């Protein structure tokens with residue numbers, strides 16, 4: 084089995100972190116493909132190399148000297164090399180880059196050098212072959228990754244070399260220019276590499292021991308999620324949990340490759356394993372995989388005696404669509420329905436929406452409630468298990484949380500409750516304490 088290990092900026096921030104990475108890599112010979120971010124912050128007052136490179140470019144753009152910043156960047160690479168006792172001759176490449184610094188130097192190229200130099204150092208330190216992302220990660224003319232071309236190039240690189248390091252975050256356009264991905268894009272490179280080589284697992288090494296079951300700013304010391312399915316992860320991400328971006332999950336999800344989120348500073352922790360299907364696992368009392376939520380929704384309730392529900396609902400949805408307000412939930416009653424939408428997306432357009440609904444749907448009444456939060460309990464183990472929602476609502480009620488709306492997906496993967504913004508944190512804590520902790 085081949086394992087692809089991607090190390091984020093904090094995992095490669097300095098010599099100490101490089102040592103931890105080598106330890107991790109050497110402890111498992113299956114980790115044959117390593118994807119590396121640019122060195123991140125070594126401590127709270129430090130800066131990420133990517134940020135410094137962007138800053139450098141901003142100076143050039145405004146015609147302000149970036150000498151000092153560039154020197155800081157050079158220093159970091161040279162210090163890292165010397166502290167690790169590496170031989171890599173970086174001076175001439177850095178000098179060449181310095182010589183090219185001008186307003187006309189493409190920002191993507193300049194910024195990509197963070198990953199480029201960090202990976203060059205990592206490749207020498209691990210004794211792996213360096214494979215430039217410009218030679219194996221390709222964008223199409225539409226600016227999107229050309230997956231097939233990328234997969235073929237990465238697979239070929241691993242055929243030629245036993246063990247490789249690839250810089251994350253950038254690739255090449257058909258024009259030959261370097262293009263960077265969105266911030267945090269090394270996660271995407273890692274997933275592409277895993278899909279390309281048919282990895283048994285894609286390890287994403289970061290500075291937390293997996294995805295937490297709830298937001299640690301709300302729940303004290305939440306436990307990490309041991310196993311989640313990709314479907315659960317999507318629900319959690321949709322509801323606001325900070326997990327990997329969809330784009331960095333799709334390549335591995337589509338190929339059924341497991342994703343393991345691990346902590347470089349605590350390699351003994353198993354982290355979170357994300358799999359296509361969790362199979363028959365022993366079920367304990369913890370039915371919930373994770374809890375997530377978002378504040379600031381608006382509920383529009385439209386009432387009309389004896390209405391033609393499907394027609395009126397369709398008209399109301401079309402109106403919201405015209406105002407680019409996505410509808411998160413719909414609840415239907417006999418003579419009314421309620422639409423839940425993001426307050427910010429609606430903005431001041433809410434009054435026009437109501438006026439349009441009045442004109443088109445001719446309702447008896449339109450009510451609006453804002454300051455609503457949606458909180459989701461996500462868990463595959465809730466499926467076909469009677470009584471969970473009852474227990475959940477009871478627990479919320481006992482803690483003084485009034486439920487304004489309820490939704491459960493047909494797949495029973497999540498139960499979503501709408502509560503007042505002011506009850507947001509209590510609702511999350513009650514759910515966690517009762518069902519997850």
Ligand code: ASP
Pocket residue numbers: 091092120121131133134197251252265266267268269270
């Ligand atoms: N270095 C890039 C960033 O800071 C990409 C990454 O770390 O994944 O966003």
